[in-house]
Amino acid sequence: xxxxxxxxxxxxxxxxxxxxxxxxxxxxxxxxxxxxxxxxxxxxxxxxxxxxxxxxxxxxxxxxxxxxxxxxxxxxxxxxxxxxxxxxxxxxxxxxxxxxxxxxxxxxxxxxxxxxxxxxxxxxxxxxxxxxxxxxxxxxxxxxxxxxxxxxxxxxxxxxxxxxxxxxxxxxxxxxxxxxxxxxxxxxxxxxxxxxxxxxxxxxxxxxxxxxxxxxxxxxxxxxxxxxxxxxxxxxxxxxxxxxxxxxxxxxxxxxxxxxxxxxxxxxxxxxxxxxxxxxxxxxxxxxxxxxxxxxxxxxxxxxxxxxxxxxxxxxxxxxxxxxxxxxxxxxxxxxxxxxxxxxxxxxx
Numbered sequence: 001x002x003x004x005x006x007x008x009x010x011x012x013x014x015x016x017x018x019x020x021x022x023x024x025x026x027x028x029x030x031x032x033x034x035x036x037x038x039x040x041x042x043x044x045x046x047x048x049x050x051x052x053x054x055x056x057x058x059x060x061x062x063x064x065x066x067x068x069x070x071x072x073x074x075x076x077x078x079x080x081x082x083x084x085x086x087x088x089x090x091x092x093x094x095x096x097x098x099x100x101x102x103x104x105x106x107x108x109x110x111x112x113x114x115x116x117x118x119x120x121x122x123x124x125x126x127x128x129x130x131x132x133x134x135x136x137x138x139x140x141x142x143x144x145x146x147x148x149x150x151x152x153x154x155x156x157x158x159x160x161x162x163x164x165x166x167x168x169x170x171x172x173x174x175x176x177x178x179x180x181x182x183x184x185x186x187x188x189x190x191x192x193x194x195x196x197x198x199x200x201x202x203x204x205x206x207x208x209x210x211x212x213x214x215x216x217x218x219x220x221x222x223x224x225x226x227x228x229x230x231x232x233x234x235x236x237x238x239x240x241x242x243x244x245x246x247x248x249x250x251x252x253x254x255x256x257x258x259x260x261x262x263x264x265x266x267x268x269x270x271x272x273x274x275x276x277x278x279x280x281x282x283x284x285x286x287x288x289x290x291x292x293x294x295x296x297x298x299x300x301x302x303x304x305x306x307x308x309x310x311x312x313x314x315x316x317x318x319x320x321x322x323x324x325x326x327x328x329x330x331x332x333x334x335x336x337x338x339x340x341x342x343x344x345x346x347x348x349x
Contacts, residue, residue: 002171002172002173003173004173004200006199006200006224009091011091011092019232019234022039022054022237023038023051024053025237026038028057036050047242048241051238051242052242054237056240058249059245062249069195073222073224074220074222074228075221075231076219078240080220081108082239083220083231089234091146091175092145094117095117097118098141098143098144098145099113099119099120099144099145100122101113102124102125102148104317105148105155106154121144123135123136123139130158130160131164131168137171137172145174147177151188152180152182154181154182155294157287157292158286159289162188174200175201180204182209182210182289182290184210184258185291195222204221207251212258218244268331268334269288269291269293271337272329272337275337275341276293278345279344280348281347281348282296282297291330292328292329292330292331296324297325297326300318300324301318306347307343312343314329314340315330
């Protein structure tokens with residue numbers, strides 16, 4: 001059984017740390033007409049002359065309502081990458097601790113491990129791109145602090161078997177981070193509903209994919225209040241700027257519009273899957289629960305360059321483990337997908 005103890009995971013210096021208290025932490029705006037002379041700001045109003053809310057309260061309250069959580073279970077970051085980096089810096093002692101990653105997967109886990117001087121123990125997925133639970137647990141020791149699971153997985157597109165994730169949650173004494181960047185395109189349920197059941201569960205999501213807001217860089221972390229409290233101790237005081245907060249709130253409230261766009265992408269995904277079956281040099285089309293499709297072709301580098309010459313930019317995943325001669329197609333608009341299929345047919349002749 002799991003012997004999870006959060007206190008034993010937090011770095012000693014983080015436990016001792018007294019976080020920086022910004023002007024907007026010490027005085028929380030109430031909506032009253034106040035004269036602000038506390039933060040050394042430029043007094044001339046232009047919409048962004050004041051520091052943003054360091055805790056993004058209005059946006060968090062909206063997300064909490066949508067997700068049926070407490071706002072104290074949410075941390076927002078400058079993209080999911082900042083959220084992931086905060087996890088490393090909160091729980092992993094450089095030169096001592098290790099994390100577990102499961103290639104082929106999102107490449108930033110490995111990069112962040114290297115940046116933070118943390119050993120990265122890689123355990124390959126199976127040929128079906130599922131978890132090798134036995135090998136994962138065999139790779140764990142007392143210094144294993146974080147386990148990263150991307151589901152739906154990037155670059156493969158498939159959702160990870162929930163039974164295997166459950167086994168790891170119950171047997172890994174560190175923190176299990178489930179990256180759900182693509183969950184809105186999946187038929188599977190988010191792990192958010194299991195936060196109260198598993199104190200070692202952390203979920204990351206983003207507004208970059210289904211919400212179409214990659215340009216504003218807004219990442220979201222859902223976890224227990226205790227874990228969020230640790231992350232808040234070390235996050236930069238104004239890590240999410242005012243314009244991002246405003247735009248994110250506007251988009252999160254546009255529920256029907258986002259739903260319609262996701263439905264359109266899923267419809268186009270199904271159409272593209274069918275059309276890809278007609279391309280002779282595509283040897284395999286992998287199952288997908290994301291807004292992209294991974295395919296195996298005869299020569300990935302050749303086909304990538306041929307499509308590039310036709311003005312179509314895709315992703316060559318040939319260098320990733322278990323992904324030899326694979327290409328990744330993001331689902332575009334109907335017109336973009338038609339252009340892709342037409343180009344592939346021309347290459348097929």
